[in-house]
Amino acid sequence: QQEFKIAPSILAADFARLGEEVDAVLAAGADIVHFDVMDNHYVPNLTIGPMVCKALRKHGVTAPIDVHLMVEPVDDMIAQFADAGASIITFHPEASRHVDRSIQLIKQAGCEAGLVLNPATPLETVKHVLPQLDMLLLMSVNPGFGGQKFIPYTLDKLREARAAIDALNLPIRLEIDGGVTADNIREIAAAGADTFVAGSAIFGKDDYAAAVAAMRAELAQ
Ligand code: DX5
Numbered sequence: 706q707q708e709f710k711i712a713p714s715i716l717a718a719d720f721a722r723l724g725e726e727v728d729a730v731l732a733a734g735a736d737i738v739h740f741d742v743m744d745n746h747y748v749p750n751l752t753i754g755p756m757v758c759k760a761l762r763k764h765g766v767t768a769p770i771d772v773h774l775m776v777e778p779v780d781d782m783i784a785q786f787a788d789a790g791a792s793i794i795t796f797h798p799e800a801s802r803h804v805d806r807s808i809q810l811i812k813q814a815g816c817e818a819g820l821v822l823n824p825a826t827p828l829e830t831v832k833h834v835l836p837q838l839d840m841l842l843l844m845s846v847n848p849g850f851g852g853q854k855f856i857p858y859t860l861d862k863l864r865e866a867r868a869a870i871d872a873l874n875l876p877i878r879l880e881i882d883g884g885v886t887a888d889n890i891r892e893i894a895a896a897g898a899d900t901f902v903a904g905s906a907i908f909g910k911d912d913y914a915a916a917v918a919a920m921r922a923e924l925a926q
C-alpha cells in the first residue's frame with residue numbers, strides 16, 4: 706500500500722483569498738492541492754483556469770498541484786496547465802476524442818497523467834491505458850459541484866480498481882473525489898483509495914489542521 710495523501714479541493718476555498726487559503730491548508734498538513742477546472746460545457750459550472758494555477762505558483766506554492774480537468778475538449782488545456790505549473794493533469798475520457806493521445810500530450814508536457822471515471826463510467830474504459838497512468842481518479846459524486854454526498858457503490862468500484870492496479874504492480878495512485886469526510890475516509894481507504902480529495906470537509910471547517918488531523922487519525926486506525 707502506498708502512503709496516504711490528502712488533497713484539499715480548493716473549489717471549497719474562499720476564492721477572494723486563494724493564496725492564503727492554499728498556504729493555510731498546506732500548513733495544516735495537506736499533501737496535494739486539488740484544482741478543479743470546470744468549463745460550463747462538460748459540467749454545468751464554471752471555475753478557474755491556468756492563470757489561477759500560475760498565480761498560485763507565483764505566490765510560492767511548491768506542493769504538487771493536481772489539476773482535475775472537467776473540460777471538453779481536453780487537449781487545448783494541457784500545454785497551458787503544464788506551463789502554469791501543474792504537476793498532475795487528469796481528465797475524463799468522455800471529454801477527449803482520443804484518450805491515448807491526450808495522455809501522451811500530458812506526459813510530453815512534463816506532467817503526470819491521470820484519468821477520471823464518473824460514477825457510472827465502467828472501469829473497463831481505462832483497461833488498456835492503465836499501465837500508462839500515474840493516477841486513476843474515481844468520482845464518488847457526479848462532477849460539477851462540491852458539497853455532495855458520497856455515492857456508496859463507488860466502494861465496489863474502488864475495490865475493483867485496487868485489484869486492477871495491484872495486478873499491474875505499478876505505482877499508480879488511486880484517488881477518490883467527492884463527499885469524502887472524516888466519517889467515511891476509513892471505509893474508503895479500506896476499499897483501496899490512497900489519495901483523498903476533500904473540499905467542504907476541510908475548507909468548510911474553521912480549523913483546517915484539526916480537519917486534516919481527524920482524517921489522518923482515521924487513516925491510521
Ligand atoms: C466535483 C469536484 C470535487 C469537489 C469535491 O466535481 O471534482 O473535487 O470539489 O468537493 P467535496 O469534497 O465537497 O465533495
Ligand code: ZN
Pocket residue numbers: 714739740741773882902
Ligand atoms: Zn475534483
